[in-house]
Amino acid sequence: MSAPKTDSQQQILALLKQLNREISAQELYVELRRRSQSLGLATIYRALKALKLEGTIQTRTLSNGESFYSLAEAEQHYLTCLNCGKSILLENCPICQESAASREQEHFKIYYHILDFFGLCPSCQHQIHVES
Template identity: 55%
Template sequence: MNAKHTRSQERILKLLKSLNRSLSAQDIYVELRNRNQTIGLATVYRSLEALKQEGSLQVRTLPNGESLYSSMQQDQHHLTCLRCGDSILIDECPVHQLERDLQRSHQFKIYYHTLEFFGLCTQCQLKTEVEI
């Protein structure tokens, strides 16, 4: 990980750590502007890409294509509804041993992993049954 960050990268990291939740690039831009920190949207995107490349933040892409960025350095696992977009965070992780094996067998430095299952939440299942 890079020890030297630009001022914009530092602002983004500080914001994500202080909020302790995932945000889209647009949300990061708005939040920084609301805090009177002048930054352009293109700079936000460039900074996020650089931080992602060095492993300083995590990125999760939603089914609608939107990316959410987080400073949390932990594995994240979700059940995501394809209809309403709700995501449920799950704690179980069946791939920790696989991650260690892959790092060892491929000499590949893994920063984090995500595991996501897509389907229908209970409410959307009920709506589907009613529509039939």
């Protein structure tokens, strides 16, 4: 869960903590640059990958292939529109009450939901240990 972090990783982590919302890699690139902490895109993607494999941050990938990153602390429940792709963050939504979500957003027409557990499979846990 914890590992020695590069400066880039720390910068990104600090920004994620401050923002307290999910953000894409491209947005991170712009935002860091705006704060005179410019990082190359490649570095950003690398840092995000490392933080993800540690379990420090979590990822959500939209159907257009764009990924959003946030701290792995808070649970996330979204209502996502299949057409425009926009997501509404559901506040205080106890996991597993899909009916609650329906009620909460009366006019949102829910087709289905997906619950996805993320982590490391046995062989990849081993592989990562060997690599480092």
